[in-house]
Amino acid sequence: SSGINAAYGVPNLIPHPRVEKEYDIADVAMLCGIPAAAVIGPSAVASEKVGKNAELGNNCQVGAANGSWYTRVTNDGGYLCERYPHTSFGLLGNLYLSEGSTKCHVMPGFSCTPLTSDQDVEQWLRVYEMRAPLTHTS
Secondary structure (H helix, E strand, C coil): CCCCCCCCCHHHCCCCCCCCCCEEHHHHHHHCCCCCCEEEEEEEECHHHHCCCCEEEEEEECCCCECCEEEEECCCCCEEEEECCCCEEEEECEEEECCCEEEEEECCCCCCCCCCCHHHHHHHCEEEEEECCEEEEC
């Protein structure tokens, strides 16, 4: 049996990040009717667990050892990959672009000021044009 679940959205970031919005993988698997689910794919870390916003690559099975990793941007513009031992996560999404190009956003750290308009969001996000083929997490 398989299932798809999506728990994401800019509304969790406006006007302030709702870092308390965490979803437990075991709870989501139960809601999907697959209590022993294998969970793979992208999401965001539960930021309170690692101290900042970061991308999470899920690779775990409910009730088994967690093989997930997360990546975050460092202060010098580099990146750091580390094990993610937790089962809670934030946002979730995965996209594939097979042809053409698209504009993709990269979310920096959480905004220090309230995001009260579309213009605020556009100024805060970093947007880049990217060409296919592209596998994209969001």
